[in-house]
Amino acid sequence: MTRPTDTRISRRRYLQTTTLASVGLSLGSLRGFGQNNIAKPLKRHMGRLDFEATTLGLGGQASLQWTPPGVDATRIILKAFALGLNYFDTSNAYGPSQSYYGKAFRELRLIPGEPGYNETLRRSIFLTSKTGLRWAKGGWSKPGMGNFSNGPQGSHTVDDIKRSLSLIFGDGKGAYPKGAWLDQVLVHHIAEMPDVDAVYEGLHNPDPRAENIGALAALVDYRDGSNLTGLNPKGEKLIRHIGFSGHHSPAVMMEMIQRDDRKILEGMLVTMNANDRLNFNMQYNVVPLAAARNMGVIAMKVFADGCIYTARYRQSNQPDDVVLTVGNADLPSRLLVEHALTTPGIHTLIVGTGHIDDDPRACQLQQNLAAAQVTPDGLSHSDRRAVEKTAASVKDGKTNYFQAPAQGLTAPRDALAEQHVRDGRRVVRLTWQTAYAGDEPLARYEIWRDRQKVGQTPHEPQAGRSPFVFEDAVSDQAAHMYSIAAVDAAGRSAATGDMAIQTV
Numbered sequence: 274m275t276r277p278t279d280t281r282i283s284r285r286r287y288l289q290t291t292t293l294a295s296v297g298l299s300l301g302s303l304r305g306f307g308q309n310n311i312a313k314p315l316k317r318h319m320g321r322l323d324f325e326a327t328t329l330g331l332g333g334q335a336s337l338q339w340t341p342p343g344v345d346a347t348r349i350i351l352k353a354f355a356l357g358l359n360y361f362d363t364s365n366a367y368g369p370s371q372s373y374y375g376k377a378f379r380e381l382r383l384i385p386g387e388p389g390y391n392e393t394l395r396r397s398i399f400l401t402s403k404t405g406l407r408w409a410k411g412g413w414s415k416p417g418m419g420n421f422s423n424g425p426q427g428s429h430t431v432d433d434i435k436r437s438l439s440l441i442f443g444d445g446k447g448a449y450p451k452g453a454w455l456d457q458v459l460v461h462h463i464a465e466m467p468d469v470d471a472v473y474e475g476l477h478n479p480d481p482r483a484e485n486i487g488a489l490a491a492l493v494d495y496r497d498g499s500n501l502t503g504l505n506p507k508g509e510k511l512i513r514h515i516g517f518s519g520h521h522s523p524a525v526m527m528e529m530i531q532r533d534d535r536k537i538l539e540g541m542l543v544t545m546n547a548n549d550r551l552n553f554n555m556q557y558n559v560v561p562l563a564a565a566r567n568m569g570v571i572a573m574k575v576f577a578d579g580c581i582y583t584a585r586y587r588q589s590n591q592p593d594d595v596v597l598t599v600g601n602a603d604l605p606s607r608l609l610v611e612h613a614l615t616t617p618g619i620h621t622l623i624v625g626t627g628h629i630d631d632d633p634r635a636c637q638l639q640q641n642l643a644a645a646q647v648t649p650d651g652l653s654h655s656d657r658r659a660v661e662k663t664a665a666s667v668k669d670g671k672t673n674y675f676q677a678p679a680q681g682l683t684a685p686r687d688a689l690a691e692q693h694v695r696d697g698r699r700v701v702r703l704t705w706q707t708a709y710a711g712d713e714p715l716a717r718y719e720i721w722r723d724r725q726k727v728g729q730t731p732h733e734p735q736a737g738r739s740p741f742v743f744e745d746a747v748s749d750q751a752a753h754m755y756s757i758a759a760v761d762a763a764g765r766s767a768a769t770g771d772m773a774i775q776t777v
Contacts, residue, residue, distance in 0.1 A: 310633070314357045315646050319569030319620045321539040322457070322514055324399050326621040328614055329645035330360030331638075332573065334589070335625030337363070337370040341592040344628065346370075349638070350377035352629050354398075356642055360571070362542075362623045363441075364403035364461060365422045365433045371402065371440035384442055385452030400441070401540070401571075403461035403518060404433035407471035409491030409504055411484045417465035430488040431504050434458060434495055434511055457514040457540050460488050464521040469529050472517075475502070476537075489515070493537060516540030520574065520675040523558035524709060530562050531738050538568060544676060545572035545619060546581070547612045547664035550712045553677035556616050557710035564618035565734040572613045572622035576606065577672035579627075581664065586674050597628040599640045604663055606637075610644035612660045615652040682711035682759060682767045685718060687740070690755045690772035692747075699747045701755065701774055704740040707732075708759035708767065719758045719766070720745060732759070750777045 316325040331353040336344045350373060353361070363370045382389040405421035409430040414420065422428050424436050435449065437458075443449035460472050474487035479494075481503025492515045494505040515537050519526040530538060541563045543555050550556070563570050576582060578589055579596040581604065589595065600606030613622050622645070630636040652660070664670070685705035692701045701722075708715060715732040720743050730743055747753065752775050758768035 310639075311357065311642055311646060314642060315648075316359075317620045317649075319399075319540070319571075320564075320567040321536075322399070322569035324360075324456075324569070326360040326399060326569075327358050327642075327645070328621050328647070329358060329610075329642045330362055330399075330571065330621050330623040331358055332623035332625035333361075333363035333367045333370040333374075335579075335595050335627045337373050337625065338367040339589060339592045339595050340369065341595050341597070341627070344595075346373040347376045347380075349626050349629055350374060351380060352638055353626075354381060356638060358638075358642070359398045360621055360623065361398060361400050362571075363401070363437070364405075365424060365436055366403065366405050366461060368423060371437055372445060374400075374441045375443075375445065378441060384450060386450040399456045401457040401459060401516075401542075402433075402437040402441075402455050403459040403542075404430050404488065405461040406430045406433055407460075407468060407488055408474075408485065409488055409502060410486035412471070413485065415467035415470070418467035418471060419462055419464060420471075421462075430491045431495065434492075438511060454510070455512045457516055458492055458512045459540065459542055460492075460515075460517040462521075463517050463519045463525060463529050466525055466528065469525060469532065472529075473532055476535075489537060514539045514569075516542065516568070518542035518573070519559070520544050522677045523553055523555050526555075526559040527562050527707070527735075530559070530566060530568075531735065533566075534737060536566065538566075540569040540571065542571045542573055542623075544574040544673070545613045545616055545622070546575050546577055546673070547609055547661045548577065548581075548670050548673050549616075549676075550661060551665060551670045552673050552679050554679075554710070554712065555676075556618075557712075557714040560616065560618040561714075562734040562736065565736045570618050570620050572616070572619045574673070574675065575609050575613045575622055575624055578675070580672040580674065581609065581667055586668070586671065588675070595625075595627040597637075599635060599637055604667060606640060607644035608660045608663065610641055611647045611652055612657055612664075614645060614647050615649060615657060617649070619649075679711070680709070682713075682715075682761050682765055683709045684767040684769045685741070685757045685759050688757050688769040688772065690774055692774050692777070694777065699750070699777055701745045701747055701753070703743045703745065703755060703757060703772075705757055705769070706740055707735040710761060711765070713761040713763040713765070715759060716762050717760050718743070719760055721756045721758065721768070722747075722753050724754075752776045 314327045337346045382391045383395050407420050438449035438453050442453035472488040476490045479490045479501035490502050491504050495511045498508045498510040626637050633639045685708045688705040690703050717731050720728040754771045756768045758766040760766045
């Protein structure tokens, strides 16, 4: 088979041409750029997940969820294994996706207890499923809270865990073999504060007599083999890691991490593509926080659920929504893959696959894998901006239907100024919660007294709920007005209102 001629183009020439594309020139000759056969795919260590993941993982949607006529979804999974991918994604909300994995795993001899079980291969891969169910027991509903699964009405979190194991490793009717496990379960699509409230219910004081128990407490029981909730009477260990996913609000996702004072959450699946900065962005808000907690971070929606190409501006919900081609001449898929994988804090990405092909140029899996052979510093800052400019020209940048609108740099939140007399000295203590970044990262916080800057402190991801603190020693007894300003890397600032300190 003839290789595409563009595989001989140097990276420098490629990026120069790409930059030209950002002002509208065609990239038709670069459509198949990249190697077609990767003998040893690149891997990255995924923080506290403690796994070396290939930089491309197989997403559980696209043809695995909405299977177009003539597509064999099981063959997509098998081809991913053959190409050397070792991170695999699915969900209880993805229709037949888990059942397709079950068929593929039988061919691969990955079913514990069956003849020829290949435990070495099973341990070499990382299998993640998800639950959209917020409650492990009981439960209430609040406006904005999501609670979803393909399971029976009234299901709870534990039902989803066992459903995944049955569909992938068992009979698909509820039974699963001894020795089956999921490497990770994500609490899926955390989008609103009521989602966070629900999943944390009862975590710190698990009580089998409680009327309502959130998802996390039960997930911990099934990770540790404990029965603190009363929901794991057999003491089963069915999962190895716990995480969450989010598509919409960095603020809500940050709250999800900040409440985790036990460091239960080890993985995060997050939307990330070249139009991220046009929205309330993930890369300068929640991703740095996850990195500070050493979480394994997986990118998704690299092609905006196909909306950057042919899909409509809404969540895919039928086979016609599945994209079956590889990028296009104006915006090669390679650019978007490389952009996501050079976003600081991202370890791997998952892409839902619509089509595989014997011709590497037409095979989404092979083209995306070739694109994923990039190091974290593989694109310069200017290269990334060029990709973003090109992506923003598609549909006027309105592709990320799943992401909250841009709100710009915000002032520090919940700011408070209090004065104390300490060892005969007057001290004003200022506290605040993190600001949210706009389209540039946060750099520092400045402290202003009576319209004069009196100090500053660098911004660091706020890994817990303890506030930022700055203390100002005041030598007089007069009244003063304080404010705190967040400053981003572009030098822009957003300040709190004035906070009055009275005379002593």
